Structures are given as structure tokens and as C-alpha cells.
Amino acid sequence: MPKRQFRKTAFTALALVAALAVSQTGLADADHDHSAHEGIYKERADTMKSFGGAAKTTGAMLKGKTPFDLAKARAAGQLVADKASTIPALFPEGTNAGESEALPIIWQDWEGFTAAAKLLGERAGVLAAAEDQAAVGAAFGAMIKACGGCHKTYRLDKD
């Protein structure tokens, strides 16, 4: 037993040293790249989360879970309309490492991807200008389908 334990400890120590060595080697470069990636991944996630928040609030109204509030629904549309144009910049080529759900087809079909982002912006604009609950319902449905159209092709659904 002790012999086994010693081996385990020695192995762990060796692994640690190796890991340290590797991390030191490319420190300057890797660090730079990594922070840039982290930045874009985080920015992307934050943007998508803000869309999710807008969708959730408006969806809850339309499901009758919360009272209908035209101003809030229009604000949700405005938020998405404003940020939709930033989507292409949030997906620099090859940024689908690690836990990212971005599919490589984004960069193989960049034209389609940017068109999908543009469509989202247009449909969100319609929601932002909706005059009553019926118009909100229709515009919201169309906007959500634009979200889904993009997720269907360009996103890996992990859950």
C-alpha cells in the first residue's frame, strides 16, 4: 500500500511540474490569446444572456404569467435590435474552443450567419415598434423564430 501511495504522490508531483513548465513556456503569448478569447467568449455569453432575459420577460407576459406591459415588450425588442448588429463581431473565426457551443459552420457559411443576425435585428425592430398586445405577440414570435433559425444551424445544443 505505501509503495502504491508513493507512486501516486510522485506521479502527481511530476504532473504538476510538467504542467507548470508548459504554462511557463508560452506564457506571454498564451496569456494574451487566452484573455482575448475569454473576453470575446464572455462578451458573447453576456449578449446572449441579455437576449434571453428579454425573451423570458416578454414570453412570460404572453403566457399570461405576468401582466402585459407594452413598454417592457418594446424595450425588449429595442435591446435585441440594438445588439443584433454586434453579433458578427462576437464570433471571430475559430472561437469555438472548450465549452463553446458555436459550430464551425459559422465561418464556413459566414454570409448566412451574418444574414441571420441581420434578420434578428430587423424583427426585433418590429417588436420595438409594436403598438398593442396582438402586434407584440406576432412580432415576438417572429423574433424568437429568428433566434431559433440561427441556433438551429450554427449552435450545438448541449441541453
Next chain:
Amino acid sequence: MRNLLFVLAGLGLLTAAWLFLGGPRRAIDMTAYEGDAMRGAYVARLAGCVTCHTVPEGGAMLAGGAPLATPFGTFYGPNITSDPVHGIGSWTGSEFADALVNGHSARTGHLYPVFPYTSYSKMTSPDVADLWAWLQTVEANNTPSRPHDISNPFLARALMAPWKTLFHDVQELAAMPEQSPAWNRGRYIVDGIGHCTECHTPRGSLGVLDRRRHLEGGTLPPKGGSKGEKIPAITAEALAKRGYARADLLMAFRYGLAPDGDVLGGSMGEVLSDQLEHLSADDLEAIATYLLSGPAN
């Protein structure tokens, strides 16, 4: 000597399995129903034919589909337009019914269960007849079907007979009178024609659905050079956990919006636009009723 006996016994058993040649079949008398093509167009949406038999975003309707990766190889939904050579235009109604519910083609023999006859076998005979009536009206397209990309097609095809004998249940779903009509309709869609269960129930090593873990979620192999897709559980319990009540499910079916504000994509995105989006409000309600109640087993 003893070993030899074992081998002989084994061979005997194997041959016996083959003799069953795919197990029992359900016979559908296609002359007994007059298929309604209009209704059949709706049945086709319920059955989700388009998703596998049409290339997404602009492929010719039912002229063959995108690759479907499985642990057994990559399959391509064949051309099922009315083209007599490349489609199924020269098939008879009975041949079509045999393929749909028994997984047997008069041309190629036993079919692989990526074509979900394991679920379509639950289809009512009128639905089969209506679907056939509609399929015959689909514009012919002469795109040849792409061969499946599997390592040993001959062996795989031969193995389908014993596989079906063992695992293919051709019985229609017996109505459960103690449950509501909506519940029964929902079950017919989820476990039958709509074949939700084919992806949302995990599979064992032989590709057989693990029915004890009904709707507890599955996996799809990697797609587009990326990681595999995890198919979520949709049992009543799992749905409740993720915040789905009836109104949320209906919103998800109609638009893809999940209770947490996410919008469903991936393969479910295809199911939404090819299948669920076209269903009647009553059928979506029925699916919700069935899923939220949990299956009665």
C-alpha cells in the same frame, strides 16, 4: 468434443433466429381505405418525414436528406418523391405500408431502424393510407439516393433480420380508456408517429431504445466537426424541473422559446420548423397533456 457441441448449438440458434426473418409483421390492407392526400400532407408533418428526407434550407422536397451520423455509420435519408426510378413512384401501397410499419422493403430487404419504423409501426392504418396518398402527389425528383456510409453494408443488412425479430414490436398502441382522448392522442404522437421517443429515450449498445428509461434523454453523435449533441429528458419530472408548465411547453412547440429565455436549436430546431410548427393547436395540446402527465407504465 464438448466445445464442438457448443459451437453447433450456437450455430443452430443463430440459424433459427434468421429463420424468423425479421419477426412478425403487421398486415395493412391498403385497399380497405381510400387515402386522403390532403390529410396525408398533415400526417407527413406529424411523422416528420421532411427532416430526414430533405436537405435543410432549400433542398428539393423529400428528394433525399442530409447526413445522419450514428454509432453504426452515416446514413442518408433516401429520395422518396414520386420519381419511378430514384424515388418510390413505382411502389405499391402495400409495399409502402410494409416499409413503414414492418421495416421491410421489397427492393432492398430489411431496413435499418434509423428509419424509425419502430415508431411508425404504431401508426393507424388510415394514417398510413393518407400518407401514401399524399406521397404519390409529391413532385418527382430524379436525384439518386446517396448510399449509406457504413463499414459492412452486406453484413449489416443481413443482421437486420434477427435484430427485428428480437427488437421490433409491430403492435399498434392499445388505447388506454382510463386516460383522456388528448392523452391517448399525445401518446400516439410522442411514442408513435411523431417518434419523439427515438431521440429522447437513451439507446443501448445494439441501438435498441431502453424503454425502461422512457424519455429520459439521449445523445446524438458529433455533427459538423463539433461535439455531440445531448438530447434532454422530457419526462414529466424533468420538464417540471426545467420550469415547463403547459403554457411553456406550447410556447416552446410554437416558437422554440424555453422557460429560461433560451431558444431551442440544433436538431430540435429542425423538428420545430419541419414538424411541430405545422401541427394543429389540438395536437400540440395533446402532446403537452401526455408529456406533463407522465406515461402510465
